[in-house]
Amino acid sequence: MFVHRPGTTRSRRLTLAGILLAALSLTLTTPAAAADVPPRGSAHMGMGVVPNDGQHGTPTPGDATQTEGVDVSSHQGNVAWTTLWNSGVRWAYAKATEGTYYTNPYFAQQYNGSYNVGMIRGAYHFATPDTTSGATQANYFVDHGGGWSRDGKTLPGALDIEWNPYGATCYGKTQSGMVSWIQDFLNTYKARTGRDAVIYTATSWWTQCTGNYGGFAAYNPLWIARYATTVGTLPAGWSYYTMWQYTSTGPTVGDHNRFNGALDRVQALALG
Numbered sequence: 001m002f003v004h005r006p007g008t009t010r011s012r013r014l015t016l017a018g019i020l021l022a023a024l025s026l027t028l029t030t031p032a033a034a035a036d037v038p039p040r041g042s043a044h045m046g047m048g049v050v051p052n053d054g055q056h057g058t059p060t061p062g063d064a065t066q067t068e069g070v071d072v073s074s075h076q077g078n079v080a081w082t083t084l085w086n087s088g089v090r091w092a093y094a095k096a097t098e099g100t101y102y103t104n105p106y107f108a109q110q111y112n113g114s115y116n117v118g119m120i121r122g123a124y125h126f127a128t129p130d131t132t133s134g135a136t137q138a139n140y141f142v143d144h145g146g147g148w149s150r151d152g153k154t155l156p157g158a159l160d161i162e163w164n165p166y167g168a169t170c171y172g173k174t175q176s177g178m179v180s181w182i183q184d185f186l187n188t189y190k191a192r193t194g195r196d197a198v199i200y201t202a203t204s205w206w207t208q209c210t211g212n213y214g215g216f217a218a219y220n221p222l223w224i225a226r227y228a229t230t231v232g233t234l235p236a237g238w239s240y241y242t243m244w245q246y247t248s249t250g251p252t253v254g255d256h257n258r259f260n261g262a263l264d265r266v267q268a269l270a271l272g
Contacts, residue, residue, distance in 0.1 A: 038165055041102035043126045044073035044095060046245055046255055048163030049202060049225050059229050059246050067259040067266050074104050076253050081113040084252050091266050093158055096123040096145035099131045103144045115153055120270050122155030130171035134184030148193045155270050158198035158223060159185055162205050175211035195272055196220050206235040
């Protein structure tokens with residue numbers, strides 16, 4: 001014999017409603033969380049600076065002992081190089097590769113276009129130490145635009161090693177493991193090109209993810225990222241910077257830089 005219990009039907013309805021609301025909530029929030037992670041290949045130099053290091057003002061205008069430069073990636077598309085040249089920009093780096101799975105579709109226009117207006121240019125590689133070895137990525141970089149020639153207008157390749165936009169800040173590596181990965185990349189790049197690569201990084205990331213390792217300073221020029229009135233404290237080992245990315249909101253293209261020297265010093269780095 002069925003016995004009706006007061007409240008049972010109402011309780012079941014409330015339970016079912018709760019389950020449906022929870023499911024709806026999960027449906028609505030999951031895509032938003034996934035959207036926070038950019039697609040592979042979309043990383044670019046300095047994308048982690050503002051969210052991790054902040055922005056602390058802009059420096060005073062550079063003087064004759066500093067030379068203005070820019071860095072670009074696919075985000076800029078086809079770049080107005082003549083406009084940049086006329087504004088005083090004299091050197092540029094273009095993103096060539098990322099990991100071993102991405103090449104910049106605008107690389108030819110950016111790399112050759114800057115050269116054609118008279119700039120001294122170079123290529124950079126966005127490192128993803130959690131995907132393949134340093135040597136593998138160095139070879140991929142050299143094979144896809146990151147080489148060097150002694151023409152007086154080609155800068156050595158740059159290793160962009162910074163915050164991971166796709167996951168764990170230090171790419172799941174210990175500090176010693178990160179140092180080993182970087183060393184693997186640098187050794188391979190030197191063996192392939194005869195040049196020591198430039199290291200682009202930020203002091204806070206370098207301290208966290210390498211333990212503030214100072215062993216690369218003797219051979220690898222430092223390109224420091226710091227959006228402030230001064231460069232601040234440099235990573236261990238380097239007593240001066242070679243290049244400084246000082247803003248992501250500059251004219252024509254966002255990322256503007258200063259070379260720590262007059263134009264003849266940029267030419268000296270290009271010549272090796």
